[in-house]
Amino acid sequence: MLFQSFEFLIFFPIIFILFWALNSWNLRARNLFLLAASYFFYGYWDYRFLALILFSSLLDYTIGISIGKTIKEGVKKRLLALSVIFNIGILAYCKYLNFFIENFVTLLADIGMDQDISTLKIILPVGISFYTFQTLSYTIDVYRKNIEPEENVITFLTFVSFFPQLVAGPIERASNLLGQFCKKSEFTYERGTEALRQILYGLFKKIVIADQCAIYANQAFANHDNLSALYLILGAVFFAFQIYGDFSGYSDIARGISRLLGFDLMVNFKFPYFSKDIGEFWRRWHISLSTWFRDYVYIPLGGSRGGQWKTIRNVLIIFIVSGFWHGANWTFLAWGAIHAMLFIPSIFLRKKGKQSLPDVDNKVTLIDLGKIFYTFSLVCITWVFFRADSISHACSYIAGMFKVESFQFNGFYFKFLPILTLFVLWEWFNKHSEFGWYYLPKNKVARWIVYLSVVCTIVYFRRDDNEFIYFQF
């Protein structure tokens, strides 16, 4: 069930009313209802994978309890290892097995040992990369004694399967979300309206920006051989906004829906395309994933404590693993590796006390704008690897972006640019808000007219067949 579908338009109001009715009555019943709703939401795609999510959650629940009860460090470690092996194992089987088989066969063929090994028909369960990381973080946090293990199985299952963020994040931490299932939610008028605004903005980003940019990006990537440099550059820019609109739009909707139910999810995007360097970009883009890798991979590996070379190694590892997390393709690995290469210089240049996320200032100098433009250009080039079908496709696309040849006007690629420009300006002027609604008219009627215009724009641009990109991860 997609957030922008008619089904969800029926599903959610029912959930909203029943949730609040149960919330004031009985917490356990509320959570049980939320669990059933989440499983229904997930099962609506493919009910067969409900067993997998249930089994995975129960295993981590049991391991969490066992770690909490055990005193012996060795046993705790073994239990943690079991959780890691199981979660990563499931992910590896569903997502990466065929990739390894194919590459193994190619490798054998390259050394003259042709093998007739066929790949398996494995369907990738929606959201598996997200919920396995969420349950993994829980077990690790319990092991590290950052949190207490959850005793109530219903609470834990609801935490793992909470439908707004189940299929595409944000990847929540138990320390933030789990506790919210243990107390009654509170509703205020302001929170409700704020949530609706966030949902509306998320839908706008997904339907108007991402889905429209997808049309132009798809054209450019499919016909890159016949297009001149300008259109290939535009194609990369369109893809940059497609993926931003798609994913941050999803996060906004997920956070808005959660907020309507009284839950606060973590911020996942903070206007990443206004970053002045790659390091800042990664502190603003898919924050729940980058902090996950920081806390559960980078820091355990030693972080920046072992000198610059070790830091570089650790950075390389997390970026490559992060790239691979997105999908079983060399293009994602390349995408991660290139980001690592772009990030590494900042390790040498970094000054102490400058690592916190700077505000995107209203008073920017020309130099700042130059930095933003430079960072955005680099990010766009890396997106080509993310979007391309293969490394050779990406290389030939990028080569095309820099080739000098006669220019032929093609109006198709300019059609959506005015709306995209307005969107960028809108984000720029609203960047001090949590999401893009900083400036709103004080007058209620005027405000409603603004909302109505956004609703109409969404209806006008709505297409029926566009899933969120991150569902495939």
Add this chain to the structure above:
Amino acid sequence: MKEFILSVFKFILFVGLYLLTNMGVNTYLNTNSLKVNNCKIIVIGDSHLMTGVNPNFADGLKNYAQSSEPYLASYLKLQKLLSGNSEISRVLLGFGYHNLSAYYDEKLLTNESSAIFNNNIQLLSANAFKGLDYDKERYLNSYLKKQCIYPQWGKKLYLGEFKITKSQKLKGDLNQTIFKHFYKDKSLLKFSDSFNLYYLEKIVNLCSEYNVKLTLVRTPTSSEYSRKVPRLYRDKYLEVCKAYIAQGVGVFHARENDDIFYYKDYTHLSTEGADIFTPLLINQINSIE
């Protein structure tokens, strides 16, 4: 909570009223027949006629064909045009092999239906699909998008126009086109008896009711395509043509495997091709008259 729900309800009402007002206006704008100036011969049909008949070759010839137009839409469009323009004396209707198959029936269920709904939503009320299987969500989406957001003053979405296209060297997967037109899951598509052929019959009756001459036109297709059209469809085409000729309907198609034309792709004439085909078509009509 009560205040919030009331507020949301009021906002929904506000949005609903706005959409309903536009819907009402757009419905009203399309209730009447359509008056067009200097129109004696009209061309209707799908993309084959849209690219294949150049209206500049005859005075009073208007090409209103549109991509992905099933006969249901052609019929409703024709109703509006004939009732408003008594000077229309002839209708040129696209009629190729693919119009016989359930190709358009299938289209109503796929994402390609969006084009049909978007182009013809001013004609297609939900009642028009009575007894037919169609993608209701896409229909609703098109309806909201085209009828409810703003008043379409003077805009007739269902009126297509001649499309200028470049000649191209024929390339790409011909089998894909053949498969799309005549097959589903590796078996031959059925004839579209309850949809396209049913509305073809209604178009014939409508023209006869208004005393307007009807000519079924098959634009040339590449010889590679023509050769691959299943036998069953060729036979059916001849059978339908014969039956309509007997009723006084004209039929015109260029000779098959005639390589004098230029193409945009395997099944569509380019403008260069249309410039050769249209005079042939006009001459034929004139010679009959």
